[in-house]
Amino acid sequence: MPAHDDVKTRKAAFLMAFGETARARRTALGLTQRQLDARMGYRGKFSGGVERGTRNLTLDNLYLLAAALETDPYDLLKGTQQPPPA
Template sequence: MPAHDDVKAGKADFLMAFGETARARRAALGLTQRQLDARMGYRGKFSGGVERGARNLTLDNLYLLAAALDTDPRDLLSD
């Protein structure tokens, strides 16, 4: 089993990469973070936290994010 610090580092890397994928998809659609948040039904800075790798999503929010980005949730995870 990997050391705890290695797992934490891997998690941080994964969240950053996921955020970069979400940011690229949002930019390709020409959406601002505020517009994306509105599409998801949020009035805050939700997508900014995702894009920075600071927010850990639930599966529910992954689905909402993918729908707001007009993509399949698996596509956000595969890049």
């Protein structure tokens, strides 16, 4: 089993990569973060936290985000693949 610090580091890298994938899709659609949040039914700064890698999504929010970005949840996740640990 990997050390706790290694898991935390890999999790942070995954969240950052996911955020970058979401940001790339949002900008490709020409949406602002505020517009994306509105599409998801939020008034806050939800997408900003996702894009910065500071917000950990539930599966429900992953689905809402993908729908708002006019894509499949799998497409958002596959852009975040990391090599297996050595």
